[in-house]
Amino acid sequence: MGEKIRLEMGDWLYNSGLVGLYNILEKNGDTVNFDENYLEFDSEILEKFEEKYFNYFISKYEENLSWYKIVSYKNLIDSYEESDFKNFNEDxxxxxxxxxxxxxxxYLKSDSYKAAYKLIESDTDILLLEKKxxxxxxxxxxxIKDKISEVKDVFNVIKIIIDYCNSEQGKKYIAGKNVIYTIIRNxxxxxxxxxxRTKEKNMYIDYKNDFINPVEEYLSLDKTKFRYNCFVCDRNMNNLKNTLSFLNQTGFDVNKKSSHVWEFNNDVAICPICKLVYSCTPAGITYVYNKGLYINDNSSMENAIDINYKVKNEILKEHEMKTSLTYRALVNSIQEQFSDKVKYELSDIQVIRFEDEKYKFNLLSRKILRVIYDSRHDLNKLIKCGFKEGNTYFNIYDLVIDSLLNNQNLFILIHKLLVYRLSSLKNCHFSTMQIVRMLNINFRFLEGIGYMENLDKYIIKQSNEFGEDLKKAYRGKKAEDKxxxxxxxxLNSLKVNNKDMFMDTVLNCYLYAQKSVPSIFLEGLKDDLAFKNIGYAFVTGLIEGKEETNKVGGDK
Incomplete structure (x- = not known):
């Protein structure tokens, strides 16, 4: 038996390292114990940890790697050959x-692939095959039938390339290089x-030399006379050479930025054990398509592991969809947290998002978590909705969740979408019913922060129906073009919060239609936010019924 290593929870980045370390060891079948706020394991399981480290990333992210894009084509080749190319067509x-x-x-000519070839024991010259x-x-x-012979020749070359890449060493080193630059480097x-400038070309050996060997050496030393303490865990250290400078958006080069520390004397250093933990942060944070997500549920080690496990599964399960991935994973995990009463109690959680090579932080209060959970059905109808603004496509689901994460109401977004429905229908990939769903979400949000308490929860539906009824009245008078x-x-009066202008327009409309004005508008006059909710729901009903040719999401 080796020495017992206990690692206690700390800030979000260290916690993500602990979750990552647990994920790597658990994936390998190693025994890791955890209690309320710490992990504990025997140092002997760090044997061949470098292999476990890369195996975890390759296994978890396999279908997201360029290596997979190469080797997965083998299934198509087999299908064509089994049918004697009868199913091979122009497509x-x-x-x-x-x-x-x-x-x-x-990919085959990229620098990372060329570096991997040097580590693979094979006589196959991949670069020569690529040129063919x-x-x-x-x-x-x-x-097509005139080209089948040529296709077969090409397939023969491709099969050699695939067999090379899919060999044990091919996957180990090529997929290993992939995860370095697509996952770990984040x-x-x-x-x-x-x-x-590293001299070691084998990344497995390099990782062992940098992160594992120092831990083993550290554990073997008598630390009673060490004069320094680890900045994170307070363990004794004999030098300050291990800094946080290698962590993106966190550390700094102490040799160049001495002004960052007290009296220009750096004491921000970590022990080899904590350095190993930080190297595991990419296994705790989930990355896909240059975005990342980590939920810092620091109420217990078990909760941190479980909720981020759910996040990772949700994200990687939907890897083929490039929009709304991290937000959908977050929302789905929150929904599971609500339904899993045995393991979780609803509490504030910190959400860390990695976007544009930067970390972004949000604290989700109990009230916002409740809004997201209660709005799950409305949110699900927004997943495939969006609009074009110039040459950029915006996903409505993302924009709604982003607003909720930042504790912002949805009025500005709703206003924009209604204007687009009126002025640029071809760029609208959503229906007015989906705007009503946004109004429902917005109502719950405002209710959660202390507004709308005295309003009927069906007020959005009622206001929307009154707008539809007025539209029908205008249609009956053949005045729909008005x-x-x-x-x-x-919309202009709602934007500037001018109740008088809004009511003057509404009164004139009902006078023209020879209908009585609904009493619901009296509720809107009592409160600015109620006025906006009722007003936007009414306008949504008023413009409903325009051609829904661009409707997305199947909402009705």
Whole structure:
């Protein structure tokens, strides 16, 4: 038996390292004990930890790696060969050409792949095989059957490449290089295999030398006479050489930035054990498509592990969708947290998002968590909704969740979407019913922060229906073309919070339609936020019924 190592929870970054360390060891089947606020394990399980480290990332992110894009094409080749190419058509040829140009030609010649080839024991010359590949083009009057022989020759070359990449060493080193630059580098950089001046070309050995060997050496030393203390865990240390400078957006180069510390004397240093923990942060934070998410539920070690396990599963389960990934994972995990009463008690949680190479922080209060949970059905109808602004496409689900995370109401977004419905319908991939769902979410949000307490919870639905009824009245008078101008006037008055202007327009409309004005508008006159909720719901009903050709999400 080795020495028992106990690691206690700390700030969010250290906690993500603890969760990552647990994930790596648990994936390998090692025994890791945890209590309320710490992990504990035997130092002997750090044997071959470098292998466990890379195996975790390769296994978890396999289908997100460029390596997978190369080897997964084997299934298509097998399918074509088994049918004697009877199912190979023009689309198949187009896909093959895209695979050659956008996958093989792109990745096989990259520097990281070339570095991996040097570590693989094989006589296969991948770069030579790559040069033999070129797109297959159909000439005028040629048919697919005329190209099958050429396709077979190309497939023979590709199968050699795939077998090479999918070999034990091929996957170990090529996929290993992939996870370094797509996952690990998001959390830390500049040291070990991410140091451009490293002399060790094998990243497994490099990781062991930088992170594992120092721990083993540290554990073997008599630490009673060490004069320094670890900045994180307070363990005794004999020097200050291990700093936080390798952590992205966190550490700093103590040799260049001495002004960052008290009296220019650096004491911000960590022991080798904590350095190992921080190296595991990319296994605690979930990264995909240059975004990341970690939920710092520091109420207990078990909760931190469980909720981030759910986040990772949700994100990687939907890896083929590039929009709303991190937010959907967050929301789904929160919903599970509510339903899992045995393990969780509802409490404030800190959400850390990694976007644009920066960390962004939000504290979700109990009230916001409740709003997100209670709005789960409305939110699900917004997942595929969006709009174009210039050349940029915006996902409404993302914008709604982002507003809630920042404790902002949805009035500005709702106003924009209604204006777009009136002025730029072709760029709107949402229906007015989905705006009503946003109004429902907004009502719950305002109710959660202390407003709307005396209003009927069906007031949004009622206001929307009154707008629809007025529209029908105008349609009966063959005056539907007037509604666009009316809607613009109502939206302008809502934007500047002018109740008099809004009510003057509404009264004129009902006078023209020869209908009595609903008493619901009296509620709106009592409170500014109630006025906006009722007003936007009414306008949404007023413009409802325009062509829904661009409707997305199947909402009705």
């Amino acid at each position: 198949s040829l187009d896909n093959l050409n895209i695979y050659i140009s956008d996958v093989l030609k792109k 590949l070129s797109r297959i083009r159909l000439k005028k009057n040629e048919k 959390a830390w950089d500049g040291v070990c295999f991410l140091n451009p 509604l666009n101008g009316i809607a613009y006037r109502l």
